[in-house]
Amino acid sequence: MNFTVVNREINVGHIDIVGVSSSSVFLVGDTRCIMLSSTFDTPPESLIIGPFVPLAAEVG
């Protein structure tokens, strides 16, 4: 497979970004390969109702 890219002139005025978050990229330039992965876990079991108990501490 042959893939041809022609980059013509690019002029941008103002860029306003509120947030770049959780494995994201804002790039002004060229690149070859970008791999971004983000896992986000909020299952029902993560809602604990009752008296406060500390989380299990790191062992060792």
Added chain:
Amino acid sequence: MYRRISMVGGIYVNAISFSSLLEIGDSKYITPVMQALAVKREYPLIFTNEGSFREYSIFSRPIPRLPMDDPFAMAIFNEKPTINVSTIRVTGVSSSSVVHIGSTDTINAEARIKHIRQLLRQPDDEQDTPITEEDIIATETQPSPDENS
């Protein structure tokens, strides 16, 4: 490989946090990794030695990757040698993210976040009784976290 030059008149970044990066100039590899236990508590009682990433499978399970097994020929023609941006304003860069002025080769970023919320009582419980110290501090140990999540 021939790369263009990034021309930026001015940049303002308010905050960078949690394994994030503001890079001005070219780079080859960028590999930020971030793991977080995001704990929200109705009563703000926090101990410094709390939490273990090994207790939760989200921090160890493999992330599927797209196989790049189809080789292809890529030709790039840059008609202008520059990418021009006059001004940039970014309020926040967080959690294994990258703001990059200039060219790069490979970016491989990873963020893993586990949310845990701890409430003292059900939302529909009797709200008139004040919260006592017994409500906040428990004596029994916490059941082990569910690994099926």
